[in-house]
Amino acid sequence: MNDTPGWASPGSAPSDGHEPGTSGPAEPTARPDAAQPAQQPENNPQDADSKWSQEQPPPGQWSAPTGAAAPGQTPPPPPPGPGWGTQPPAGPPGGYSPPPGWGGGYGGWGGPPPAAKPGVIPLRPLGVGEILDGAVSTMRTYWRTVLGISLTVAVVTEVLVILLQGFVLNDSAGTEALNDPSASADELTHALGETMLGTTVVFLISLIGTVAATALLTTVTSRAVLGRPVTTGEAWRDARPQVPRLFGLIFLLLLITFGVLAVGALPGILVAAAGSNGGGLALAILGILGAGVVALWLMIRFSLASPALMLEKQSIVKSMSRSTKLVRGSWWRVLGIQLLAGIIANIVAAIVVLPFTFLAAALSGEGVGGFVNGTGDLGWTFLIISGIGSVIGSMITFPITAGVTVLLYIDQRIRREALDLELARAAGVQDYGSRPTPGS
Structure with a gap:
């Protein structure tokens, strides 16, 4: 039994008059003869030492060999029963004081101390709600920098889109051909090609804006985790060396996606070219669906490549490899969190954008009816008012995503690589990770 104060059992300590490991009360090593006088000479200690042990039990804690109380002594107390002793009311036995932040009361401790939180998230593995709350907290706490970056990128992007749609892509003849049931195949093909071209150009412009916003906001969010503010200029200086690589990463991921979809549709295209239009179309649709599943799987595996490239200063290929390593074993979790964040961001953006869109349609030439039927002309009034709504929506979606x-x-690096220790040291948290844990 441990003889630490507070943990020793009754009768196990050497101070009770017998050696450890023996049982029963200690007895004198030699008994006085009955015929000898009861009193011993006071000036002969050697005689006393030869007949009596030098260690005598304390009075009142031992009984005579016969079990009866010695004359002039009170009976010994009853042996201790179960539950002997009492525990301190607010701590474990032995007077041990738990570290600050631990729960009080032995047997009712509150578990490990709470994780340090120098910034917008606690330094431990995160839940889904904590990740979403951290993104919103970053936008709320550092709103000047976050909204300034988002507003600048959104305004520049939307101005380019409006000018492109107003001067180049506003082809009413193509729109009429798509809505005309009697249009010829050549007219439909020409109109469809122009629509696809316009959509692709707008998508690329929006993608450029998204990449720029992601590069700058990655730096802001990484500083917010440490509780350190950052200005727009500081974010740009930190992100600028990696921006060209980030563009290369995004375009490479797009190339992989379209390449996988093209490979899926290729058998159907070949069958259709051989003369079986119906079979070729069905095979192409099935191939695109199957390829879409593969493309989604790849995009989730590479979804963490962008922050890996920006924060670790990695190359394009190395960042993709890092993302694959971090996502491995957590593919469904990463998909669910990304999907949930995208749904929330787009719902909030739609709540903002839709009123501006209907207002723009009401103030345009053919009103809301023309907009709903697809016959309205994309005039400057419609483009400008709806563009204002798009800018406000982008200010919300950029920081969240x-x-x-x-x-x-x-979070994935904390779970796999104990990044919380490095973050704590970077944030200046003292003695992080050195507190004892229960059972250690």
């Missing part, structure tokens, strides 16, 4: 991606990357 970029913040969730960065925090998900940090």
